Amino acid sequence: MTQADDPGVDDFRDLSNADRRPDRPGGRGLVIAEGVAVVERLIASPYPVRALLGVRRRIDQLAESIDDLDVPAYVADPDVMARVVGFHLNRGVLAVADRTPPVDLARMASSARRLAVLEGVGDHENLGSLFRNAAAFGIDGVLLGPGCSDPLYRRSIRVSMGHVLRVPFARLPEWPGDLKWLRHEGFRVVALTPRTASPVSLREAGLERGRVAMLLGSEGPGLTEEAIGAADVAAGIPMADGVDSLNVATSAAIAFHAAGGC
Amino acid sequence: MTQADDPGVDDFRDLSNADRRPDRPGGRGLVIAEGVAVVERLIASPYPVRALLGVRRRIDQLAESIDDLDVPAYVADPDVMARVVGFHLNRGVLAVADRTPPVDLARMASSARRLAVLEGVGDHENLGSLFRNAAAFGIDGVLLGPGCSDPLYRRSIRVSMGHVLRVPFARLPEWPGDLKWLRHEGFRVVALTPRTASPVSLREAGLERGRVAMLLGSEGPGLTEEAIGAADVAAGIPMADGVDSLNVATSAAIAFHAAGGC
Structure with a gap:
């Protein structure tokens, strides 16, 4: 089980700001998906997934989708997740991805x-x-x-x-x-x-x-x-x-x- | 200016529950409109308006619409309004109306x-x-x-x-x-x-x-x-x-x- 101070989950810290556009001050511009269905759509998208963080049950539900992905999937308690992201999440699982270059x-x-x-x-x-x-x-x-x-x-x-x-x-x-x-x-x-x-x-x-x-x-x-x-x-x-x-x-x-x- | 303990504004108290359907326990079933545009639509509707509560500027904006209505329009400070309704309101004006009998x-x-x-x-x-x-x-x-x-x-x-x-x-x-x-x-x-x-x-x-x-x-x-x-x-x-x-x-x-x- 992942702990709140694990540097591996740094992508998920202070989630309210993590998606701020990279061209803005302090912006990281991460692409953030919440919930099983949306995480599945992120995995199927062109955006390269960096990591997942979720409760055991949700990560298990995604097992097949993440099988071919070479990215970490952190399992944590709901309380630990809330401490990392900065608020309580209802959907039990998150994934972050990088942006892709602008479409031509x-x-x-x-x-x-x-x-x-x-x-x-x-x-x-x-x-x-x-x-x-x-x-x-x-x-x-x-x-x-x-x-x-x-x-x-x-x-x-x-x-x-x-x-x-x-x-x-x-x-x-x-x-x-x-x-x-x-x-x-x-x-x-x-x-x-x-x-x-x-x-x-x-x-x-x-x-x-x-x-x-x-x-x-x-x-x-x-x-x-x-x-x-x-x-x-x-x-x-x-x-x-x-x-x-x-x-x-x-x-x-x-x-x-x-x-x-x- | 209306004070928070004015019995005239009792319709607006604890607004999160005031619209509970009358067939439910404790339900009053008031019809509640928020904001100038929606209050105007309530006034134009078949639902009989009981009262308005708003900050001076919003009540003034509605002056023409409420001119023919024989109902009280309470003017209050934003803080007083928040204390009456139980939370902070963005739209500065409320109106309450009664329900009408079910449509045949x-x-x-x-x-x-x-x-x-x-x-x-x-x-x-x-x-x-x-x-x-x-x-x-x-x-x-x-x-x-x-x-x-x-x-x-x-x-x-x-x-x-x-x-x-x-x-x-x-x-x-x-x-x-x-x-x-x-x-x-x-x-x-x-x-x-x-x-x-x-x-x-x-x-x-x-x-x-x-x-x-x-x-x-x-x-x-x-x-x-x-x-x-x-x-x-x-x-x-x-x-x-x-x-x-x-x-x-x-x-x-x-x-x-x-x-x-x-």
């Missing part, structure tokens, strides 16, 4: 058919839910414009149920210039927004045809005028009077489903 | 075109999100089968952003017998499930045609065999390999959107 934008764009492009999605839960939906509908990649938070933040990974780990993503350096670049690459950029005067419907937008980049903004302010202006077309999801918006992950799910040919 | 099932069924029917949706956040989506897409009512939690629980109201307050709902006493009754009333009952061997697509299910009752289960166990068996047809939302389910509120949003003619 040009390569992602050359092979993708359906992309999501986000602007100002700063809420970690919304971002995690959106990635879960992107995975569910087989979206080929997510491009992050300004104001988006880190999809590999622990809370996003958890809310996505680990599915964020299977969807390639990249940050767009030029905004909204990169939307023009996407169009040049053959993508129809469809802005999802309830705000324009006469948006077309999702069916009219023909998301299921050809290469399409679905542009989504945060549910408060929505997409900026600059982003909408740089898109090929604005499409709206019709809503009842008195309801001003849907959750961004929900709008995304409806668009992703339509892009698969609802 | 036969009357709801006679006038509705699109209904949602839920089985086992016990998670308050999922239920709140689902009601938000039901409001957004103008669903005429939500029918609660076994295992569903209380849509008027404080957390559900908050997650729904108050939209739960505008969607009629009722509990179904007979399960799955009431699904047969719905079919007898002229509804096509469409079970949304990824589990059957060969579900039809949402488009094939024709949710936009005629009177339809969309049957949704919780995302873990899903719908029971009894419920699926009592439906007219099972429809599935196609998902990528390796993703087993969507969040129930997300599935609902996709179905509700389709029922509006996506």
Whole structure:
């Protein structure tokens, strides 16, 4: 049984900060998975696992998945785990992995058919839910414009149920210039927004045809005028009077489903 | 300024328990709205408001909405509010209302075109999100089968952003017998499930045609065999390999959107 002062579990110490992005002060940027199902998805992902820490029962449940991994799996009591990570965990097992180098934008764009492009999605839960939906509908990649938070933040990974780990993503350096670049690459950029005067419907937008980049903004302010202006077309999801918006992950799910040919 | 021991604010005391259903021990079953936007939706709803409690700035923001209401609006410091409700509030204003008598099932069924029917949706956040989506897409009512939690629980109201307050709902006493009754009333009952061997697509299910009752289960166990068996047809939302389910509120949003003619 592992003790709380074992240097082997240093990756798991002070977990609330361990996932801070490596480009931030003190950031380590570890990818942290919690719970058996999410740990399994981390193991199946491109992120190289460094170690596991869990109670006996959970480590045993993962025995088959970790059999081929050449990484330590520390077994500890719940109390010891809580002392290491800094709070009480419900899920009984954790795994940490390293980040991978950023995905090459040009390569992602050359092979993708359906992309999501986000602007100002700063809420970690919304971002995690959106990635879960992107995975569910087989979206080929997510491009992050300004104001988006880190999809590999622990809370996003958890809310996505680990599915964020299977969807390639990249940050767009030029905004909204990169939307023009996407169009040049053959993508129809469809802005999802309830705000324009006469948006077309999702069916009219023909998301299921050809290469399409679905542009989504945060549910408060929505997409900026600059982003909408740089898109090929604005499409709206019709809503009842008195309801001003849907959750961004929900709008995304409806668009992703339509892009698969609802 | 109101003090913490003012009997006028007794409705707001120990808020974590004040919304406990009246049919439970010690339950008062108050309908509690938090934040300016949700309080406004409560005021616009059929639930009779009893009182408001808030900091000066928030009560002032609501001045126009409460002008016609003959109810007390207590102004208090944040510290006093925290002492009354039992925890620190971020949103600065609360309103409480009474419940209304249950909606008459036969009357709801006679006038509705699109209904949602839920089985086992016990998670308050999922239920709140689902009601938000039901409001957004103008669903005429939500029918609660076994295992569903209380849509008027404080957390559900908050997650729904108050939209739960505008969607009629009722509990179904007979399960799955009431699904047969719905079919007898002229509804096509469409079970949304990824589990059957060969579900039809949402488009094939024709949710936009005629009177339809969309049957949704919780995302873990899903719908029971009894419920699926009592439906007219099972429809599935196609998902990528390796993703087993969507969040129930997300599935609902996709179905509700389709029922509006996506």
